[in-house]
Amino acid sequence: MSEKLHTAQCLKGQTRNCIYPWTDVEIQDNGDIRPCCARKACCHLTNASLAKILNGDEMRKLRSSLLSGNLDHTCMNCRLQPFRSKKRPHREGEGVEARSRRATGLRCG
Ligand code: SF4
Numbered sequence: 695m696s697e698k699l700h701t702a703q704c705l706k707g708q709t710r711n712c713i714y715p716w717t718d719v720e721i722q723d724n725g726d727i728r729p730c731c732a733r734k735a736c737c738h739l740t741n742a743s744l745a746k747i748l749n750g751d752e753m754r755k756l757r758s759s760l761l762s763g764n765l766d767h768t769c770m771n772c773r774l775q776p777f778r779s780k781k782r783p784h785r786e787g788e789g790v791e792a793r794s795r796r797a798t799g800l801r802c803g
Pocket of ligand 1: 710712713714715729730731732733768769772773774775
């Protein structure tokens with residue numbers, strides 16, 4: 695799917711239906727920390743404790759952007775999570791990941 699199409703699908707009042715920055719983190723064998731498998735490493739474990747990283751500015755900024763719909767390039771063009779209205783809270787029972795994976799053929803982990 696083209697980048698242009700993904701961008702065009704994000705209408706005003708929408709955001710990604712994503713809770714990864716609240717529920718998951720990837721710790722790679724070299725110590726790099728990634729908020730999800732679609733993003734580059736944001737920190738390294740030798741620089742700070744995991745608790746400090748999870749509560750640090752970068753992770754807070756990412757969570758805030760998902761709540762506000764002010765998405766950066768990576769979230770805007772993410773192929774893992776669909777868009778949803780900002781007014782409707784995320785609901786886990788919707789099978790978001792399964793739908794996304796079926797649609798894109800991608801999976802985390
Ligand atoms: S890139 Fe995708 S999976 Fe990662 S935080 Fe953004 S919306 Fe969620």
